[in-house]
Amino acid sequence: MKDVAMTNTEKVRVMLPHWLEHNQGHGTEFLRWAEMLAAEAPDLAALLRRAAESLQAAQQSLEEALTKAGGPLATPGHSHSCEHHHHHH
Template identity: 60%
Template sequence: MNNLDKVRVLLPHWIEHNHGHSAEFLQWAETLAAESPEIGKMLRAAAESLQNAEHVLKNALKQAGGPLAAPGHAHSHGGGVHHHH
């Protein structure tokens, strides 16, 4: 498997992971809206940055030829969003 194929396997995971963190930042921004509006504003800005990154990653995946399943797997990455606490 060449490097481009490896990235075609990794990009869908990166996109999913990035999307999950963006959603989590927005949830915390709402949670902190009354208690700490400035932190909420920063979290919304971080979520927006991740949404921009997700757009670029999706374009990269499209340019690379779309998702490619990992060898020996029916799909590139299973499961849902990873949460780090």
């Protein structure tokens, strides 16, 4: 059986759900750290909250991109339980 090459749009339709999940996880982590730093380092906490807000704006753009691309595209034999280097402390 011959492999059929995916278009770039199809590749993005596979990757966007992962990017959305990854982005959301980082935003949640930023907010968690902002709460822990609120009393100790309020300026740092404010910057982390601002970063989380920026990620929310990115999240909206990624969701719009996924819709415009035609929605998620699952590929046979590919799972999105990818291992990544998350830095949870």
